[in-house]
Amino acid sequence: MERETILHLSALELAKAIRKQEITSEQAVEAVLEKTDKTETDLHAYVSVFREDAPEIARKRDAFVREMPEGTELPPLWGVPVAIKDNLLLQGKKTTCGSKMLENYISPYTATCVEKLEKAGAIVIGKTNMDEFGMGVSTENSFFGPTIHPLDPTRVPGGSSGGSAAAVGSGSAFAALGTDTGGSVRQPAAYCGLFGLRPTYGTVSRHGLVAFSSSMDVAGPITRSSLDLAAIYNIVTGADDKDMTSVCAPSVDLLAMKQYSPKGKRIGIPKQLFSEEKMDQEILKAMKIAIEELESSGARIDLIDMPILDYAVAVYYILSSAEASSNLSRYDGIRYGYRASDVKDLADLYTKTRSEGFGLEVKRRILLGNYVLSSEHFEDCYRKAEKARDQVRSAFDEAFSEHDLLLSPTSPMVAPKLGESLKDPLAAYVSDLCTVPASLAGIPAVSIPVQSSTGFPCGIQLMARKFGEQELLGASYFHEKHCTSLERRGDA
Ligand code: GLN
16 A cells, blocks of 8 residues: 555554555555654644554564464554644653643553543554644644644644644654543644544543543544544543543444434534624535535534623633643642742742743733632622522533524634634634533533635534534535535535
């Protein structure tokens, strides 16, 4: 198989080719590393690449395939090179979280979800760049410099898992894990023309995922196909003794996914997430096409009113910043990572370490978090936001009592130009409009790639009730296989 052909395979397609000995895992790893060598200087998808370890593991995987008796069942991602976001721990390797604070921090153990990927045969090829501690929409808030969009060097790949999306989009990994607190898997997947899944909160253990906002953090896959999403979801989910909020989830049946039909399904579109004023024209057009296509496949689609969603962005930023300010208090120059030098006393050590170790956006969140948790503002900010979160949850419960799925754009815009998202932090927060509601409610959501009217990728988002991944990924597969994009319809 040609190298370029290999690089376009999905993770499952590659696993199959390795199983059938049409290609070796070592060849796949070499192809990815060669591609990465070519693109990394411009793209900067990775913070670290494991040039030595990965081929060695691949050779072991290949030896096993050669020697295994006929009929042996191999784990689903045997020999497949994948990338993981740099806030997921991998024993013996650096976990920087895109921060100077953790620039030289070596992971003492491996995150449960990464361990599960490795057990499934995947080979971690490297750790991907991200907005510092997951805070951002463009991967420009990384201490190590921005990641660039794989299709357009003047644009950002989205964030905060922009490195993971750029790696998969450019052929530098067959799939990647990102983490999604308020949209950081779905939005970069949408910007880069890929699939991204935010699983139901708690289905993926957070053990070894560096905490940003503990009540919303979930690791999720970014891939080239819906089946890859399902396969990785099945691998990484499960209750874990090391995370008391983790739960056992039913796995997704890939065969049943292929049988999915939208016929007779009721799909609601929250009108708060689909409006002329808040969205770019090209996104509205892409949504209209998705609606037409789902309707012509037999789905019943209606606009629904969820007024509380108008407050979702504010509620998300209050709660996530409150949790972040508490989670990030551990970086004090004593226990982890960076420590300032030339300090007078303990207070000076804290102040200097945190002033020098954290970037601007992280400091903004810590300030906001401390403000809403302060005794003067606790009741009118934090408490109110918690109550509003309950209302968001109830609004979704009500919506799902009558609908199988909810539909919206993933982001109100296509990937912005470099630098744009940094100009106005508030505008960047507002751009999370469509992704934060599912985060607050803890429900699963998928971003499915479609083309905008300019031909550039964007995403539509489907949301399902808790543990509704089967329905969600079935619909994603259906859309992938049966719905046409703008360009293919000739409407562009
Ligand atoms: N853009 C959101 C934020 O900056 C989401 C980040 C995330 O999901 N990690 O908080």
